[in-house]
Amino acid sequence: MRELPRKAKAVVVGGSIAGLSCAHALIAAGWEVVVLEKTGAPRAGCATGAGLGLDPLAQKILRSWLKQPGILELNTVPLTIDQNEATDGNKNRVLTRDENLNFRAAHWSDLxxxxxxxxxxxxxxxxQMFLTFCISEDRTHVEVKSKAVQTGDITNIVGDLLVAADGCLSPIRQSFLPDFKLRYSGYCAWRGVLDFSDEENSDTILALKKPYPDLGKCLYFTLGQGTHTVLYELLNKRINWLWYVNQPEPELKxxxxxxxxxxxxVEKMHEAAEKNWVPELxxxxxxxxxxxxxxIYDGEPLDRIVWDNVALIxxxxxxxxxxxxxxxxxxxxxxxxxxxCLEKWGVENLNSALQEYQSIRLPIAREQVLYSRRxxxxxxxxxxxxxxxxxxxxxxxxxxxxxxxxxxxxxxxIPSILVAER
Structure with missing residues (x-):
């Protein structure tokens, strides 16, 4: 009897949106995937995720993973307008308006x-809290060690590939780049989500629609002197807002x-808001x-994001x-x-797959990180x-x-390797 080809296995560290996206993509490529996440359960309703905007390509990719027709649209809100405006604290003046945005707004926990x-x-x-990893001497596999948060039990998982989806403070990245440091932007962001589902016609919401008449389809950026806010509506009658404040770098714990x-x-933030923004906001x-x-941090763009059996995303x-x-x-x-890339090259050519992944993503990521900073x-x-x-x-x-x-x-x-996804 002919032996069936071995199914490649990936260990993904981090169960946020990046990690779950990776699981979908690798399963679609025919890989077995294990995702390690230190949080004890899915973070439904997690406030700190707040809102996010999905561009057209991300929407197409998500639809291919979610399969169920229309499920993405049912759980997001169209953002068709991108508007930047100036404010003097009493009224807002439009600076730019693009009515062809084609993004969708989602709450982090919904997505x-x-x-x-x-x-x-x-x-x-x-x-499962990630502890350490080691790559075999022959570079054919990687062993990942994790600890159960509740019991302290140690688990060892062996795979062909380790994917670091462990966030901006990534300890896996740090093991390869010990001198890498995040760069403080010079400002922090106050964030919040106002749920008005029980008070759809409240004075607050009715008043807000006067200075922001296109809520529900517009991504508003309101710029004051040395500061700005972001405002848009989420599904189920929620308003997502951010306010960026220039300040010395706080100490993180x-x-x-x-x-x-x-x-x-919070009270000091409210008092400061009254000096910068229209009363309705x-x-x-x-x-x-x-x-x-x-x-708010970013990092200097990296020169590489793969090492042997390890990839960063x-x-x-x-x-x-x-x-x-x-x-x-x-x-x-x-x-x-x-x-x-993994589907194209197969596990037997893992190095070639990872090198192609790196060559596709590094240049664009560099451009976009630096432009976002600018x-x-x-x-x-x-x-x-x-x-x-x-x-x-x-x-x-x-x-x-x-x-x-x-x-x-x-x-x-659209990267050429994804052209079939169009």
């Missing part, structure tokens, strides 16, 4: 749930870039329960600031490209070597061209 529910049962090992905030910090911020604070491969809406979209595209500095009124500090209230049309999402490099570029 995460969709991806998780579409995976085969037992793909994700919840409550633990392995998260989210800061636990006190009632006093301030009221939304005041009525939002449990706003939180993210420290998502924020582990390219930490980025959020202004170009790239983090989730790049993670999904990383996963799709990696899966197609976009953040422009909108925050920070110095750039090749242009004057951006002043929204006096900005001319030619000063505003870079503000639009469509200016992102390679935004509509």
């Amino acid at each position: 995460h749930s969709l991806l998780h529910e579409a995976l085969p049962a037992q793909t994700v090992c919840w409550g 633990g392995s998260s870039v989210t800061i636990t905030v006190s009632d006093d910090m 301030v009221k939304v911020m005041r009525e939002t329960e449990q706003p939180f604070l993210n420290v 998502g924020d582990a491969a390219h930490p980025t600031t959020p202004h170009g809406l790239r983090s989730t979209n790049m993670s999904i595209l990383d996963a799709a490209v990696l899966g197609k 976009l953040g500095r422009i909108k925050q009124g920070l110095d750039l070597p090749d242009r004057k500090v951006f002043v929204p209230v006096t900005a001319r049309e030619e000063d505003c061209e870079e503000l639009q999402q469509k200016a992102m490099p390679s935004l509509n570029e």
Whole structure:
């Protein structure tokens, strides 16, 4: 009897959207996948995920994984307008308006749930904390050690490939690049989601629609002097908002870039908001329960994202600031490209597959990370070597061209290896 070919196995560290996307892409390529995630259960309703925007290519890739027709559309909101505007704190003035955005807005936990529910049962090992890994001397396999958070039991998993989807503070990346440090952007972001499903016609929501009349289809960027906000609607009557504040780098505790905030910090934020934003937006911020604070980092683009049997994807491969809406979209595209490269080359040519993955993703990731950084500095009124500090209230049309999402490099570029996905 002829022996069937061995099924290749991948161990993915990190069960966020990047890790689950990788699981989908590799399973579609014919691989066995185990995802290790330290969280004890799926993070449904997780506040700190907040909102995200999915570009057209990411939407196509997600539909191919989710299979169920229309499920993505049922769980997201169309964003057809990209609008940048200036404010003096009393009224807003339009700077740019693009009515062909073609993004979709999702809540992090909604997208995460969709991806998780579409995976085969037992793909994700919840409550497993990654400890260490080692590559065999002959470079044919990798052994990953994890610990059960609840019991302390140690598990060893042997696979052909280790995928680091373990975020911007990736310990796996650090094992190869011990001198790599995240770069503080110069600002932090207050974030929150206001649920108005029980008060759809509340005074707050009705008032908000006056300065923001296209809520439900528009991605609003409102720029003040040295600061800006982002505002858009999510599914199920929720308003997602962010406010970027220039400040010295806070001290982080633990392995998260989210800061636990006190009632006093929140009240000071509310008071400062009254000096910067129209009253309707301030009221939304005041009525939002449990706003939180993210420290905004990125990293200098890497020269490589693969080593032997190890590949980086998502924020582990390219930490980025959020202004170009790239983090989730790049993670999904990383996963799709990696899966197609593995399918093309097979496990017996793993090195060639990983080298092609790296050659496809590195140049575009570099461009987009640096442009997102530039976009953040422009909108925050920070110095750039090749242009004057951006002043929204006096900005001319030619000063505003870079503000639009469509200016992102390679935004509509589809890697040739994914052409069959079109």
